[in-house]
Every structure is written in C-alpha cells, then in structure tokens.
Amino acid sequence: xxxxxxxPNTCFRGCCTSDSIPLHLPPSSYAxxxxxxxxxxxxxxxxxxxxxxxxxxxxxxxxxxxxxxxxKELQLLCTLDHPGIATLIAAHAKPPNYxxxxxxxxxxxxxxxxxVEEWTPTINHALVLTMQLAKAxxxxxxxxxxxxxxxxxxxxxxxxxxxxxxxxxxxxYKNNLKGVSLENWKSSGKPTGGFHKRNMVGTxxxxxxxxxxxxxxTEKSDVYSFGVSINELLTGVVPYTDLRAEAQAHTVLEMxxxxxxxxxxxxxxxxxxxxxxxxGIPARLLSMIQKCWDANPESRPSFDDLVExxxxxxxDRKIKKVEDMHIRPCQFHADQLVDxxxxxxxxECFNWSTQGEISAQHASIATDFGLxxxxxxxDERMVYQPILSWGSYATCGRRETMEDTHxxxxxxxxxxxxxxxxxxxxxxxxx
Numbered sequence: 516x517x518x519x520x521x522x523p524n525t526c527f528r529g530c531c532t533s534d535s536i537p538l539h540l541p542p543s544s545y546a547x548x549x550x551x552x553x554x555x556x557x558x559x560x561x562x563x564x565x566x567x568x569x570x571x572x573x574x575x576x577x578x579x580x581x582x583x584x585x586x587k588e589l590q591l592l593c594t595l596d597h598p599g600i601a602t603l604i605a606a607h608a609k610p611p612n613y614x615x616x617x618x619x620x621x622x623x624x625x626x627x628x629x630x631v632e633e634w635t636p637t638i639n640h641a642l643v644l645t646m647q648l649a650k651a652x653x654x655x656x657x658x659x660x661x662x663x664x665x666x667x668x669x670x671x672x673x674x675x676x677x678x679x680x681x682x683x684x685x686x687x688y689k690n691n692l693k694g695v696s697l698e699n700w701k702s703s704g705k706p707t708g709g710f711h712k713r714n715m716v717g718t719x720x721x722x723x724x725x726x727x728x729x730x731x732x733t734e735k736s737d738v739y740s741f742g743v744s745i746n747e748l749l750t751g752v753v754p755y756t757d758l759r760a761e762a763q764a765h766t767v768l769e770m771x772x773x774x775x776x777x778x779x780x781x782x783x784x785x786x787x788x789x790x791x792x793x794x795g796i797p798a799r800l801l802s803m804i805q806k807c808w809d810a811n812p813e814s815r816p817s818f819d820d821l822v823e824x825x826x827x828x829x830x831d832r833k834i835k836k837v838e839d840m841h842i843r844p845c846q847f848h849a850d851q852l853v854d855x856x857x858x859x860x861x862x863e864c865f866n867w868s869t870q871g872e873i874s875a876q877h878a879s880i881a882t883d884f885g886l887x888x889x890x891x892x893x894d895e896r897m898v899y900q901p902i903l904s905w906g907s908y909a910t911c912g913r914r915e916t917m918e919d920t921h922x923x924x925x926x927x928x929x930x931x932x933x934x935x936x937x938x939x940x941x942x943x944x945x946x
Contacts, residue, residue, distance in 0.1 A: 518544055518565050518605060526608030530586055533593040537605045540564075545607075545616070547571050556581075556684060564605060564616050572615040574684075585613050588683050591660065599651025601671055601681035617681070621674045625667035625744075628676075629751050636748070638795055639832070639839040640676065645745050645800075646825045648678045652741060653818035655680075656734050659689045663732055665740035666721045667747055685717065692732060719774055720754045720787075725812055727778045735812035738821070742807025749790035749800075749842060784810060794843045799828050 518537045525532045532538070545564045552559040555575075562571035574585050585608075592603040592615070605616040628634045636644065648670065655662060663685040671679040717726060723739035726732055743754055755777060777785075786808050790796045803824055809815050816824070 526586060526589060526606075527610060528586060531589045531593060531606075531608060536593055536603060538589075538593075538608045540605060540607045540616075545569075545571070545605075545614075547573070547614075556584075561619070562616065568619045569604065570617040570619045572617065574613055574615075576613060582613070584684065588686070589615070591683055591686055594658070595655075595683075597651055597654045599647050599654070599678060599680060601679045618679075620671040620679060622672035622676060624681075625670040625672060625678065625748065627668075628672060629667060629747065630753065633751065635751060635841050636676075637839045637841050638797070639829075641748055641842065642797075642800070642825065642829055642832075644676070644678050644748065646822065646829065648680065648745075649741070649818055649821045649825060651678070651680045652737060653822050655686075656737070656818050660686055661689055661692070661732055661734060662686050662737055664717050664721075665737055665744055666718050667744055668718075670744070687732075689734070719777065722781075723808075723812070724782045724810055727782060733812060734817065735815045738807050738815045738818065739812075741818075741821075742804045742815075743787060745807075746787055746790055746804050749794065749796055749804075750788065751842075752788065754787035755785075790842075795840055796842065797828055797832070799824070799831075803828075 518540065520535075520537050521539065523529075523532075524534075524536075524538050526538055546562060548561045548563065550558050550560050551570070557572050557574045560571045560573065562569050564571075574581060576582055576585065589606055589608060592606075595603075601620070602618040603615060604618060607614040607616075622628065623631065652662065652665070662680065662683070664682060665680075669680065669682040671681050673679065717740070721740040721743050723736040726736055747754055789804065790801060792798055792801065803816070803821065806814070806816055807821075
C-alpha cells in the first residue's frame with residue numbers, strides 16, 4: 516500500500532492509534548463501489564484504496580452509541596494480527612465518513628459457500644479449515660478477547676479457501692464484560708416473539724444455552740458456537756433444519772421452531788443433527804463437536820485443547836495414510852429421528868421444498884384439459900399439501916423481528932416459474 520500515515524495517526528476522538536494502519540485518508544485515495552453485503556448494523560462495499568481492490572465496511576450510525584461502537588471496534592482491530600483473522604488495512608475515523616478498509620477475499624463467506632454454491636469440502640480440507648479457525652480463536656482468547664458471534668457467515672474464505680474470522684462488532688474483552696442481572700438487563704424494543712436484547716448478543720441458532728439464559732458470556736460460549744459452525748461445515752445443513760440450499764433457508768428456523776420454542780429446546784438439550792461416520796467423518800472429530808456443545812460450559816474444551824486434539828487427528832490420518840475424499844452428502848432418514856447418543860437431536864427425513872415440487876408434479880397430471888373442481892374424484896395421496904413452517908423474517912431497517920407462518924408451493928401445474936407463496940402475519944402475536 517502506498518497510503519502515507521499522517522501523524523498524529525489517531526481517530527477523531529484520539530482514542531484509537533496505530534503504527535501501521537492509516538486511520539484517516541484523503542478522499543482522493545479511495546472509492547466506494549457496489550454493495551456486496553448488508554447487515555442490520557453495517558453495509559459492506561467493494562472498493563478501491565490506492566488502486567487496490569478492498570472491502571469497505573460502512574457502519575450504520577444512527578445514534579451516538581453507534582459511534583462509540585465504531586471506535587471500540589477500531590481499537591480492537593488495530594491490535595489484531597493473525598492469518599486467521601480478516602486483515603484491517605486502513606480506516607477513516609473522522610466525520611462524516613466512518614469506514615473500515617479490509618483485505619478483499621475473493622471467495623464467498625463460509626455460509627454462502629455451503630448454502631449458495633452447495634460446496635462440499637474434502638475431509639482433510641475440512642480438518643485444516645477447522646484447525647485454522649481454532650487457532651484464530653485460540654489467539655483471540657489468549658488476548659482475553661471474546662468474539663461472541665462465531666458463525667459461518669462471519670468466516671471469510673480466500674482464494675485457497677482458507678478461513679478468516681471477521682465482524683468484531685460484538686467482540687469484547689473478557690474483563691470488560693459484566694454479569695447480566697435483572698438490575699442491569701436492558702431491552703431494546705417491544706417483543707413480538709423474537710429476541711430483543713442488548714446484553715444478550717449473537718445469532719440465535721449458534722448461541723450457547725447459558726447465553727439464552729442471560730448468563731455471562733465466556734470463552735466456552737465461543738467454543739459452543741464454534742462446534743455448531745463446524746458441524747454445519749461437515750453436514751452442509753443449516754442448524755435445526757434439513758435445508759442445504761440458501762434459497763430455501765430464508766428463515767433461520769425453517770419448519771420447526773419459533774425463536775422462543777428453540778430457546779427452550781436448546782436449554783432442554785436440543786442440538787443440530789450431528790454429522791455421522793457414514794459421511795466419512797473421523798469419530799474423534801464428531802466426539803470433539805459434541806464436547807464443544809456440551810450443556811455444561813465447564814465441560815467444554817478450551818481452544819488450546821481443541822488445537823491439540825485437531826493436531827492429533829490430522830497426524831493420525833497422516834500416519835495411517837488415510838485416503839482423502841469429499842464428504843458424502845448428508846441424508847437424514849426416518850429411522851434417524853432420535854440419535855442414540857443425544858436423544859434430543861432433530862433430523863428431518865426429506866427436503867420439504869423438493870418433496871413439494873415432486874408432489875406438485877404428480878398432482879398436475881391430467882390437468883391439460885382444465886383445472887380440477889373440488890368435488891372431482893382424485894387420489895388424495897397424490898395431491899400436494901404444502902407444509903406450513905414457522906420462520907423469523909428480518910424486517911427493514913431497525914424494526915422488530917416478527918414471527919410469521921408461511922408456505923410455498925413450487926411449479927404449480929408444471930409451470931416452471933409459477934409459485935404460490937403465503938404468509939400469515941404473526942405481528943404482535945396475531946395469527
């Protein structure tokens with residue numbers, strides 16, 4: 516980079532400083548191009564910095580508290596230097612534009628790679644990726660930093676498909692965290708069945724049970740999220756669903772749970788469907804995942820333990836010269852609904868959207884001469900009956916998350932682009 520660091524190299528407030536990362540940039544040195552990702556608290560753009568392609572994260576700053584969060588995140592990012600963490604190469608920390616400039620990673624994030632491209636890694640690649648991510652988190656924890664939002668969407672992949680942990684907007688030094696109690700618990704909105712919180716942070720389907728109980732976030736809460744994420748890498752399936760394709764996984768709780776129901780179920784021992792040895796996964800890796808999401812935080816391993824265990828697994832495969840292979844697609848069957856080790860595990864026997872399409876095609880036979888009437892005789896078993904599923908739809912801006920019941924009927928009467936899609940609005944509990 517040819518960007519000159521101008522002294523004093525500090526943010527507007529003077530609370531952030533760096534010897535190697537420019538913290539204020541001349542307007543002519545950068546350009547913000549098209550958006551590539553949008554979130555509730557920021558938008559990420561493709562950009563140019565001194566002629567180099569970069570990712571530009573622009574926080575949504577609505578109130579003074581948001582500006583405080585920007586400075587807090589910048590302070591932390593200026594101290595991080597690890598190959599498994601997304602590299603901050605510059606920032607603009609003066610009004611009116613508050614911007615982060617990151618290394619641009621050519622591949623998708625892990626969630627997109629799994630659920631948009633439906634990518635299936637080899638077992639060795641999955642193990643190496645898991646090790647690299649574990650080392651990045653080991654580095655953070657050794658600094659006393661908790662990430663607090665570990666999930667595939669926050670794991671960027673480079674050209675070689677190596678992982679880089681990103682999004683430190685919720686990260687916090689362990690010593691700065693305060694226990695949550697009835698006295699200091701603060702709500703950020705009127706609930707409509709979803710989660711509205713400030714002290715409880717993260718993404719629901721990756722949250723540890725103790726966080727759902729409003730207890731203190733610890734290193735072991737990050738370990739839990741790591742375990743759920745690695746299991747998702749191995750199965751290719753969105754947690755608590757049977758969905759692989761992102762286009763169908765438009766809600767995080769497709770088919771099964773409202774957020775409140777999932778919270779209660781996780782506290783009762785529910786976990787995502789565990790990958791199996793039949794997929795080619797080493798038994799020791801599966802055991803490690805189960806230890807990561809143990810209900811008791813004290814029983815979960817540390818990242819020091821995880822790095823050591825992963826090293827042993829990789830070394831064992833090398834010594835035994837185990838042939839590398841792609842992980843076989845995960846297929847759940849009706850007789851797998853109860854896991855022998857963990858009876859709380861949910862497994863669905865078929866993909867509902869695909870099955871619905873097949874049923875719709877069968878139901879469309881003999882419709883060339885007109886539509887059926889209601890009293891016309893028909894084979895009830897062949898008529899498509901759409902499955903109603905619960906889902907939490909994120910609304911625009913900062914509005915509340917709502918609980919909606921929805922269904923989808925694809926390819927009506929074999930017409931490729933004809934769909935029926937219905938939503939029963941659950942706003943404020945009304946169905």
